[in-house]
Amino acid sequence: xxxxxxxxxxxxxxxxxxxxxxxVAETNPSLRVAxxxxxxxxxxxxxxxxxGAAGVAKSDDSIDEHCYDTISGGDWxxxxxxxxxxxxxxxxxxxxxxxxxxxxxxxxxxHIAVRAFGGMKKKRTWFAADKTGFHILHTLFQTTxxxxxxxxxxxxxxTRLLIEDGRVQGVVAIELMSGRIQAxxxxxxxxxxxxxxxxxxxxxxxxxxxxxxxxxxHRAGGPLKDMEFVQYHPTGLxxxxxxxxxxxxxxxxxxxxKDGYRYxxxxxxxxxxxxxxxxxxxxxxRDRLSQAFVKEFEKGRTIDGPYGPVVHLDLRHLxxxxxxxxxxxxxxxxxxxxxxxxxxxxxxxxxxxxYMMGGISTDIxxxxxxxxxxxAGECACVSINGANRLGSNSLPEILVFGARAGKAxxxxxxxxxxxxxxxxxxxxxxxxxxxxxxxxxxxxxTERVAAIRDAMQKxxxxxxxxYRNEKSLRxxxxxxxxxxxxxxxxxxxxxxxxxxxxxxxxxxxxxxLDVAICMVHSALHRTESRGAHQRTDYxxxxxxxxxxxxxxxxxxxxxxxxxYQPVTVTRWPPGERVYGQQAPAAKQAVRA
Amino acid sequence: xxxxxxxxxxxxxxSPERDPQPYFxxxxxxVKKEWVILxxxxxxxxxxxxxxxxxxxxxxxxxxxxxxxxxxEPKLGCATFLTQYGRGPIRIEPLRNFPVVRDLxxxxxxxxxxxxxxxxxxxxxxxxxxxxxxxxxxQLEEFRQHSMCINCLLCYSACPISGLDPIFVGPAALALAxxxxxxxxxxxxxxxxxxxxxxxxIWGCTFVGECTRVCPxxxxxxxxxxxxxxxxxxxxxxxxxxxxxQKGKQPKREAQKS
Numbered sequence: 001x002x003x004x005x006x007x008x009x010x011x012x013x014x015x016x017x018x019x020x021x022x023x024v025a026e027t028n029p030s031l032r033v034a035x036x037x038x039x040x041x042x043x044x045x046x047x048x049x050x051x052g053a054a055g056v057a058k059s060d061d062s063i064d065e066h067c068y069d070t071i072s073g074g075d076w077x078x079x080x081x082x083x084x085x086x087x088x089x090x091x092x093x094x095x096x097x098x099x100x101x102x103x104x105x106x107x108x109x110x111h112i113a114v115r116a117f118g119g120m121k122k123k124r125t126w127f128a129a130d131k132t133g134f135h136i137l138h139t140l141f142q143t144t145x146x147x148x149x150x151x152x153x154x155x156x157x158x159t160r161l162l163i164e165d166g167r168v169q170g171v172v173a174i175e176l177m178s179g180r181i182q183a184x185x186x187x188x189x190x191x192x193x194x195x196x197x198x199x200x201x202x203x204x205x206x207x208x209x210x211x212x213x214x215x216x217x218h219r220a221g222g223p224l225k226d227m228e229f230v231q232y233h234p235t236g237l238x239x240x241x242x243x244x245x246x247x248x249x250x251x252x253x254x255x256x257x258k259d260g261y262r263y264x265x266x267x268x269x270x271x272x273x274x275x276x277x278x279x280x281x282x283x284x285x286r287d288r289l290s291q292a293f294v295k296e297f298e299k300g301r302t303i304d305g306p307y308g309p310v311v312h313l314d315l316r317h318l319x320x321x322x323x324x325x326x327x328x329x330x331x332x333x334x335x336x337x338x339x340x341x342x343x344x345x346x347x348x349x350x351x352x353x354x355y356m357m358g359g360i361s362t363d364i365x366x367x368x369x370x371x372x373x374x375x376a377g378e379c380a381c382v383s384i385n386g387a388n389r390l391g392s393n394s395l396p397e398i399l400v401f402g403a404r405a406g407k408a409x410x411x412x413x414x415x416x417x418x419x420x421x422x423x424x425x426x427x428x429x430x431x432x433x434x435x436x437x438x439x440x441x442x443x444x445x446t447e448r449v450a451a452i453r454d455a456m457q458k459x460x461x462x463x464x465x466x467y468r469n470e471k472s473l474r475x476x477x478x479x480x481x482x483x484x485x486x487x488x489x490x491x492x493x494x495x496x497x498x499x500x501x502x503x504x505x506x507x508x509x510x511x512x513l514d515v516a517i518c519m520v521h522s523a524l525h526r527t528e529s530r531g532a533h534q535r536t537d538y539x540x541x542x543x544x545x546x547x548x549x550x551x552x553x554x555x556x557x558x559x560x561x562x563x564y565q566p567v568t569v570t571r572w573p574p575g576e577r578v579y580g581q582q583a584p585a586a587k588q589a590v591r592a
Numbered sequence: 593x594x595x596x597x598x599x600x601x602x603x604x605x606x607s608p609e610r611d612p613q614p615y616f617x618x619x620x621x622x623v624k625k626e627w628v629i630l631x632x633x634x635x636x637x638x639x640x641x642x643x644x645x646x647x648x649x650x651x652x653x654x655x656x657x658x659x660x661x662x663x664x665e666p667k668l669g670c671a672t673f674l675t676q677y678g679r680g681p682i683r684i685e686p687l688r689n690f691p692v693v694r695d696l697x698x699x700x701x702x703x704x705x706x707x708x709x710x711x712x713x714x715x716x717x718x719x720x721x722x723x724x725x726x727x728x729x730x731q732l733e734e735f736r737q738h739s740m741c742i743n744c745l746l747c748y749s750a751c752p753i754s755g756l757d758p759i760f761v762g763p764a765a766l767a768l769a770x771x772x773x774x775x776x777x778x779x780x781x782x783x784x785x786x787x788x789x790x791x792x793x794i795w796g797c798t799f800v801g802e803c804t805r806v807c808p809x810x811x812x813x814x815x816x817x818x819x820x821x822x823x824x825x826x827x828x829x830x831x832x833x834x835x836x837x838q839k840g841k842q843p844k845r846e847a848q849k850s
Contacts, residue, residue, distance in 0.1 A: 039647075040700070042743050043655045095724060101714035101775060103732055103739050110726030134654055135739065142712040142768075154704075177693060206650040239626050242652045333652060336671050450638030493642035496607055499694045502642040 001428055002182040003421075006032045006151070007413040008406075009186035011158050011171060011213055013037030014044030015133070015395065016377025016402035017192035018140040019093075023406025025147045031410055035144075036153040036173055036184065038208060038504070042141045045194050045206045046398065049133020050245035050329060052125035053395035055090035057114050061122040063087050064571075070393060071572045073119040073285050074357075074386020075531035076547065077226065079568040082364050082382045085404075090396035093403060094126050102139040103128050105326075115326075116250040117392045119285035119579075121278045125392040130245050130329040136395060153184070157504055158212070160431045161189065161220045164423040167371035167416075168220075172431040176504065179497025181435060183428035187416040188372045188409040191217060191360060192402065195378040198508075199516045200353040200465075201457035202307075204236050204243035210508035211515035213379040217360045218514055222368050223551045225381040225565075227515075228523035228533045229357035231389055232466050234289035236352030238307040242333055244349055246391040249282035251326050254314040255289070256346075257301040263311070267292040270580025284579045287388040287532040290351035294466050305348055312346040319343075351466060355394060357385040357532065358522070361551055366405025372412060376405040383549065387531020439503050445491025449505050452483050452490065456509075456516055459483070464520050469537040473524040480520060484513050518560070522550045525562050543574050599623045599674055600681035601632055603644065605695055614692065617641075618681070623674050629684065630658055630669040633696075645695035653808060656742035659749065660696050661685040666746035666806050687749040703745060706761050709787050710769035715780025731776040738771035738816055740809040747803035747813055753796055760796040761787065763803035763813030770816035794820045 008024045010017040013035045024033040035041065056066050066087040071078045098104055098112070105113045105127050117125040128135040144150050153173065160172040162183065170185030193213025197205025218224055234255070235244040249255070252275060257263045262272040262281065269288060270280030277283065293311060296302050302309035315323060315330070320343045323331055327342075334342045360375035362368055362382055368375060377398040384397060463476025487510060494502040528542035529535050548564035555561050598620050606614035619640055621632045630648050637644050648658040651670040658669035663683050674682070690698035716725070747763035748754045754762050769788055773781040788794050797817045804814040 039649060039655075039657065040704070040743075043649055043657050045650065045655075047655050047742075048650050048652060098724060099714065099716065099777075101772065101777065103736060103775075106727055106729050106732055108729060110728045110731075112724060131654070131740075134742070138739075138741075142707075143714075145708045146711070146713045154701075177699075206655060208649045240651060329654075336653060448638070449642070494645075496609055496643070496694070498608055499645050499697050501645050502637070 001425070001432060002180065003425070003428070004182065004184050005419065006034045006184065006186045007188070008033045008409050009171065009184060009189045010035040010192055011189060011216070012044070012192035012194060012377070012379070013041030013152070014192060014194055014377065015046035015137055015140060015398035017041070017190070018137075018144050019399050019402030020190050020192060020376055020406030020409070021144055021150045022140070022147065023403045024410040025149050027407050027410035028414060029149055031149070031413060032151070033149060034151040034153060034184070034186070036156045036158055036171070038155065038157045038176075038212070040154050041152070042138055044137060045209055046133045046137040048204070048206060048243065049136070049395055050130045050243060051117060051247035051250070052115060052127035052132045052392045053090075053094055053136070054117065054120065054125050054390070054392040055094040055396055056087065056124055057091055057112055057126065058123065061124050065122055066120075066124060068572060069120050069279075070384060070390055071386070072575070072577050073390040074384075074388055075541065075577060076543070076574040077229075077383065077386030077530060077549070077567055079383055080570040080572055081568050083384050084570065085364055086384045086397065086400050089400045093396060093399035097136060097139055097399070100139050100143045102135050105129060115247060116276060116278055116283060117390070118246050118249070118283050118289075119279060119390040120392070125250070127247065130247050130327050132395060157507065158216060159435060159507060160427075161216050161373070162424050162427050163220050163370065164420055164427065168373040169419040169424050172428050174435065176499050179500060181432045183424060185419045185424060187413040187419065188374065190366065190374040190376060190405050190409050191379055192375070192377045193379045195356045196512065196515045197353045197356070199456065199512045199519070200230075200460050202236065202241045202350070202461070203353040204233055204241055205353070210512050212508065212511045213375065214359055215511035215514040217368065217373070217375065218518060218554055220370065221554060221556070222370050222373065223361040223553050224358060224518050225361035225549050225551050226358035226383060226522070227518045227552055228526050228550060229387050229531060230353060230464070230519065231286055231355040231357060231532050232290035232351040233286055233354035234293060234351050235313055235349040236354070237333070237338055238305050238310050238348055238350050240337055241352045242337055243354065244313060244330055244333065244347060245327070246286075248313060248315055248327055248330050250276060251322060252276050252318050253282060255282055256312050256314055257296050258303045259301065263296050263301065264289065264292055267295065268580060280580045285388055286354070286391060288579065290466050291534060293351050303348065308350060310348040310350045313349045314346055315342045316344060316346070355389055357381065357383070357387065357389055358519075361549075362405075364404070365408040366401055367408055372416060374405040374409045376401040387533060439492060439506055440495060440500070442491065445489050447486050447490045449490055449492070449502065449509050452487050453509055453512070456480065456483050456513060460516050460519070464523050467534045467536050468523055469535055470524065473520055476520045477517070477524065480513060480517050484517065487513055518552045521560055522552050522562060526550060547574060595623055595625060595675055596679050597623065599677065599679065601636070602681050602683045603636070603695070604685040606692055607694055616683070625675060627674050628670055629660070629662060629672045629674065629682070632674055633669065633684070645697055647697055654742060656744035659687050659744045659746050661687055661749065666749040668744060668746070668808050671808060687745055689748050689751065689755040690745070700745060702758070703743070703748065703762070703765070706765045707768065709761060710765050711780060711784050712765075712768045712772060714772065714775065714778050715783060716777055717779060725777045727776050734776070735771045735774035738767050738774065738811055741767055741811045742809055744808065746806045746808065750802035750806040752800055752802065753798060757796060759792045761793050763817070764811075766794060766797070766820070767811050767813035767816040770820060788820060
């Protein structure tokens with residue numbers, strides 16, 4: 001089998017991976033760094049982020065306030081040392097992007113403009129109109145082109161981590177174009193593969209978000225942390241799940257029910273004011289807004305649509321000029337995908353799965369417990385997001401922790417011994433055989449990828465959605481384990497080596513099943529409600545037992561094991577999450 | 593007109609391991625009002641034929657993966673509704689002017705090489721400074737439109753020159769060079785001129801304007817190239833008339849630090 005060799009390998013070429021690659025190149029230009037991505041890097045899902053990136057920028061704001069918003073938004077499950085590092089470094093990273101050419105929206109005097117965002121009590125969200133992720137990703141990608149030392153493996157899919165002598169030594173990957181399966185060795189590996197929204201039926205996530213990196217680490221015996229915390233974004237389009245950015249509400253949009261009533265006022269989120277109020281109403285945190293939707297549905301106050309119940313997002317009062325200037329993509333998406341114009345019409349929206357707070361357990365430098373193995377971005381869990389991420393914290397997160405992981409992995413690679421070849425070659429050969437026998441050359445299977453995928457998505461939505469309970473979770477666990485059995489019997493029609501996307505979707509299905517099972521088991525064991533994890537049978541937060549991160553691992557006999565790790569609390573002792581009029585500091589009108 | 597129950601998709605098929613040349617295969621798919629071409633292709637892949645091969649990802653017109661030739665027009669599969677095509681059939685082929693890898697998948701490696709050639713990154717002497725480079729909204733507006741390219745490559749598919757002359761740098765890459773040149777923070781226009789003024793750069797373009805017409809993001813590559821030709825011609829003329837004039841290191845616009 002072919003083998004190629006590098007010092008540092010990035011698995012994933014989105015925002016975190018590209019930022020990490022630049023950090024490696026800057027730490028030591030003589031290191032051989034490579035980025036493996038299952039799509040061309042500029043196709044990565046960072047591209048779809050819309051609203052903005054939080055970083056303290058203005059004199060009325062402070063590091064402590066951003067920390068507090070993040071920690072209270074995360075229902076005190078965030079590690080506060082990590083949050084402090086994150087909040088401190090976010091503005092520096094955003095400024096670096098500015099120097100790399102990111103077209104940030106500006107104030108009339110030429111300074112960076114910031115906008116309000118959900119759960120934030122100061123305006124601190126940098127934005128590039130409402131295509132912030134697109135501009136960040138393309139800026140990073142174009143900037144990497146000037147580093148000749150960054151090698152790319154575009155459209156390669158990693159199927160296995162190579163771990164030998166207790167440390168990571170590379171990966172096995174398949175090149176889509178040729179079907180070639182090969183080992184790519186490295187002294188350190190950073191997994192930056194993004195989230196796993198496709199585990200659910202309605203999601204803002206792109207087709208590629210199948211939890212591959214989380215599954216790779218899980219299979220290698222690495223820990224996944226806080227997997228029960230899945231974020232529903234309150235405003236997705238009903239059929240496609242396409243995201244309508246929170247910036248639409250930050251600019252002054254209203255959420256209304258079938259009676260035209262701003263229903264969030266009934267859910268302890270403040271009083272409706274004509275102009276947006278920070279940390280209040282439509283600018284509450286995503287978990288609370290998505291939960292309010294379910295309650296409205298239960299009261300019969302949602303609107304029935306062909307794809308289930310919806311509420312309306314009303315932007316009409318903002319006017320065409322502001323919508324065109326601040327929310328052009330929202331208008332484009334509504335016109336192109338819903339056939340409506342938000343300048344004059346209401347937008348039907350529903351909560352859709354958006355973000356995974358949990359992920360590969362890392363320390364503050366992106367290091368996992370497996371020597372040489374790092375993770376950053378949505379696939380990782382440091383954790384700065386706790387039980388509920390605040391909107392506009394994920395873009396700076398990929399930058400801050402991409403950079404940190406890149407630097408740490410580079411330093412590790414500088415002192416790590418060369419990769420050992422004999423054991424690695426045997427493992428790689430074993431993986432090649434698995435791919436060929438179980439997938440490419442397999443005959444006689446009876447299950448279709450799509451059928452199992454649909455059943456999996458139904459199971460997660462029904463059993464582990466916005467509200468869960470022991471019964472629903474047990475049923476989901478049972479169903480998923482049956483589906484995992486059935487997935488062993490998948491038959492693919494396509495036996496070609498050239499760009500075999502059916503093989504890819506079968507491999508992705510296995511990743512999603514692994515991830516879904518970890519989510520459901522972690523959710524089952526957390527018998528409390530916190531942030532995005534709401535148990536109808538345990539409705540209260542229980543700090544005595546669960547001010548802790550869940551850590552799920554696969555043991556050597558294949559069974560799952562859940563442990564708990566303490567949350568790091570530095571300066572913000574656990575308190576009540578207060579949104580709306582009760583918080584005096586939050587009572588600050590936003591200039592629309 | 594009422595929506596038909598089903599519609600026929602004639603999809604170009606080609607597998608290099610099996611087929612001497614591409615051929616069309618017809619599939620009948622249900623029609624729903626909200627379905628785009630991509631939904632129909634996924635229906636085929638999931639329910640009828642797992643071997644059908646195409647790229648897609650975000651299904652919201654921003655990742656640039658799903659450019660296909662649909663009834664002879666380069667379009668994004670995610671942004672093209674089935675109902676636009678009446679009773680059909682709808683013919684779906686790979687983007688033109690690229691080698692076909694398989695079915696609707698084309699080889700775009702060369703485009704990435706071209707992209708790199710135009711130095712699409714911010715060139716600024718003080719690149720590692722810590723302050724903010726000021727840029728007013730009107731300075732941003734100067735290049736904003738040209739920064740919207742999603743690399744979907746519909747423009748290369750539509751461009752007759754890209755078809756005839758594979759070394760032509762092409763619309764998206766030229767527009768991107770223009771994007772950086774027009775950015776008040778950038779000082780790299782002269783470095784980029786070497787490739788732009790080359791015959792494979794802007795002078796390859798005969799201003800057919802198809803690139804701008806098909807661009808789903810209104811990037812207007814043709815306009816960018818035209819602006820360049822004018823700038824390039826004036827530059828050339830200046831050199832001819834004023835050979836002593838300084839070319840190169842001019843203090844660039846108002847990129848300031850705060």
